[in-house]
Amino acid sequence: MKSQNSAIAAIVQSEQEQVLSEWLAESNLGSSKGSEQGRTADAKKVLKGFLEGILADAEPERFEDKAWDALRQVLSELSAARAAQGASAGETSVFVLSMKKPFFSRLQGSFQNDVNALVGAIWWTSTLVDKMAQFTINTYQRTREEIINRQQQELLELSTPVIKLWEGVLAVPMIGTLDSNRTQLVMETLLQRIVDTGSELAIIDITGVPTVDTLVAQHLLKTVTAIRLMGAECIISGIRPQIAQTIVHLGIDLQGITTKATLADALSLALKTTGYVVTKPRA
Incomplete structure (x- = not known):
């Protein structure tokens, strides 16, 4: 396993609660859009899929690979649920992008004596989280379009009763x-x-x-x-x-x-x- 994958996996496995706490505090995702308990559960699911891909030594540039299937599935469910709740695409992507800060601060400690390795690990993590955020936006848009089309169909049926x-x-x-x-x-x-x-x-x-x-x-x-x-x-x-x-x-x-x-x-x-x-x- 590559050094950055090992370091990030170690962070998730050994400091999951601290990462979750900092992530949720950083995201500041509208507390009115679901309970704290629900947002914590969502974050845990994302971290689980995140870890599975890292342990499989997957590359963030190839986010469509099978190794990221579990993570993509979790993000799809998250985006669809938040779209149905009325959250915006921006709020959903901010929730994902906020993962960066708790990982960046810990990667500095893991690679403090190797600047090149630190830059590589931060770039790797940033690329993956950006891919995740873009995926949530695309999924959100598809979900909203499906909801709008369904509502239009229902209105059409209501407007033409026999x-x-x-x-x-x-x-x-x-x-x-x-x-x-x-x-x-x-x-x-x-x-x-x-x-x-x-x-x-x-x-x-x-x-x-x-x-x-x-x-x-x-x-x-x-x-x-x-x-x-x-x-x-x-x-x-x-x-x-x-x-x-x-x-x-x-x-x-x-x-x-x-x-x-x-x-x-x-x-x-x-x-x-x-x-x-x-x-x-x-x-």
Whole structure:
């Protein structure tokens, strides 16, 4: 084993508690982001993976090597957990970078009579800790992107609910801008609900859609076509005067598609189409 590896391994094995204490004090990582006990446990896991790589005589420049697998796994879990807790990437990287100080002070004592060896050991340690910090930042960013994508997907699903208005009648109130991904989700959800409920008619309400252009109209036409292929019919409601003028101005052909100004009108037509008659009881 190389001299710097032996010296660093000896420090971890013989002075772990002191290193941990100085590390946590130096990191000063937001005490509001988890308990002291939890941060100590995280630091111990990092030190364990750190020691495994050193004992395997691994090189910090090759941080992707198998010898560092355990350390990378611990850092991944740490980054993911802190991202979920709301800690920033900077806070997480500072936590790792703060390892340097307790090791540097001890390496000075180990190589006080050999300046070249001291410089080499400090450079070796600094390179490894920098690699660790960069790895945590990359992992943090991936985790945050996954969280954001998942939240966007959940919001998209919440914004396009399929509601059963009456026996055999479904409705999809559209709110916001329609794009390809959202239209695909609406189509898949609506078609599945038609199969599950055996509904004969679906109402797509676009009252909450701010503008209708050629692309939006194409998305609606594709959805209507898919609904008809499933053996059901479709009514588009929420055709406001501005939207009607825009559709005419753009030359969009909605012939053969039933449209209504309001969701109430569409529901009334749907009930008649399916054979229901709604009457007021006499006083």
